[in-house]
Amino acid sequence: MTRQRRLVDAPWRHAPSQGTMGWNGDFGGSRISWAGFRERIGAWQRRLDKLAPPGQRWLLYHSDPVAFAAALIALWERGDSAVLPADDRPETLDTLSRLATARLGEVTGGLLADVDQAPRWGDLRPDRVAVSLFTSGSTGDPKQLDKSFAQLDAELAAHLALWPLDGRLVISQVSHQHIYGLLFAILRPLCEGAPMATRACRYPETLSAWLQRLDNVSEDDIQAPRSAVLISAPPPLERLPAELDWHPARERLARIHSSGAPLSAAASAHARTVLGIGVSEIYGSSETGGIAWRDQQFNDHWAPLPGIEIRNDAEGRLWLRSPFLADPSAWECQADRIAPVADGFRLLGRSDRIAKVGGKRLSLTGMDRSLETCHGVLQARTLPLATRDNRLGAIVQLAAECIPHDHATRRELIQALRARLLSAFEPTVIPRYWRFVETWPTNAQGKLSAEIVALLFADLQDRRLPRWLGVENNGAQACRVALEVPERLAYCQGHFPGQPVVPGVVTLQWAASLARRHLGLDGSFHRLERVKFPQLLLPGDRVWLSLTWRPDAEGGRLVIDLSGQRGCHASGRMHYVATEIGDAS
Missing domain, CATH: 3.30.300.30 (ANL, C-terminal domain)
Incomplete structure (x- = not known):
């Protein structure tokens, strides 16, 4: 039976010292104990104490789930709160900086050099603001959403009632900077005493490797997890490659969660076929938290989460009363329209898409x-x-x-x-x-x-840009970007009369810019190598730009291939030299 404590009871203080808090999946069973995790909390507090007195609001972004969790708890126990940006792009952080005292981000080293100071414990009152998040709609500016400890605890209790972790490893493919990832990938394992994977699992190859490592855990390793829960989203589930070795998934994967958008019936069936288990989808929003759930192998409609009350009005709009809201007694109208069924409802689309x-x-x-x-x-x-x-x-x-x-x-x-x-x-x-x-x-x-x-x-x-039509990531250092050449591309004017053609150097400029966006390429351009332009690139052409970053001691090479229906339009390598990077914290 899963043990669960509320966030306000600070379960990290009471977890058994030698129990497994984080598991990195390496052969040999290396892990992070709860005692080691508490040391990380203390180390973060020591650092915070040097920056500002307690009672602040910190802009917190960290890609490492264990480091994020330790920093978040260090803030809470000091009497601080966290503002969670959706990403760490400079424009995002600059926009939100006005809401916080200072930024707290990635650490380049030295954080745990001195951990002889034990963490200090504070008072986590239910009405305290724990985190501030932001909506991510398709138009308009993000809206700030404050979540209290009481709201978070109410939702965590509902999840426990339906899907107890029971000590399983939590593997996440989503960002914990958003409410879904925060609840399922960070706060649930902390409250239920279950281990979390120490790295995000963005790619299917990584997920397959983690499951194989679980399958190879020695029976003598009593601290290692035996099965896992996958926290995912529609994009990675829709693109699961069937050719990878998924046999361990059928033995080691106990549950799959998905949220962010409804899965199509085909995608749900595909994930179930590949991984051997159904997907529990969660419907909700940043504003409301979770509202309902479904598993399409049993039903295509949605069932309310425990404690959630649902009704519709004459226009079919969804009305919600939820313990996850700031006022649990109030009915709130949502933009979605629903059709009630015996034990839930079907979604019919949004009612506010009037322009x-x-x-x-x-x-x-x-x-x-x-x-x-x-x-x-x-x-x-x-x-x-x-x-x-x-x-x-x-x-x-x-x-x-x-x-x-x-x-x-x-x-x-x-x-x-x-x-x-x-x-x-x-x-x-x-x-x-x-x-x-x-x-x-x-x-x-x-x-x-x-x-x-x-x-x-x-x-x-900007008439110098191509039409960007999507990107496929192939690991951290390779991607494929779908592009289309605009008919009125600025570079085609006068090049050439009677038959506009995209200059070859423009395709190299596009490649460099897109590599910086999608691969995080950094450094200074040094030289070109083996660059070829076999086919003319014309206005209206649709192409795939394949980018592969190969780092080396001096910097690295960006390998480019721009191809379309008529063949290869450009190929070659761009060499970069490394630039000095300061502390990003």
């Missing part, structure tokens, strides 16, 4: 559904673009065989889609800007976020 386009009121949901009836369209999302006087942009996911690869086929497709919409909508509201994707573009939480939308339409603001 004014060209002076006309328009249901964006209705337009999305019209597009989704067209041949080859798997999913569609229309949205007003503020930078284009709120004229509509359309993001359309197509079956692979329907993807346009040149200007002529793209134009024919747009004409066909416009003709379909004109049967139901006025010409003034038809989308003007189209982005055709093969895989639905989302962030790590499975959301079509404001940042993703900005990337998709960035070329409208």
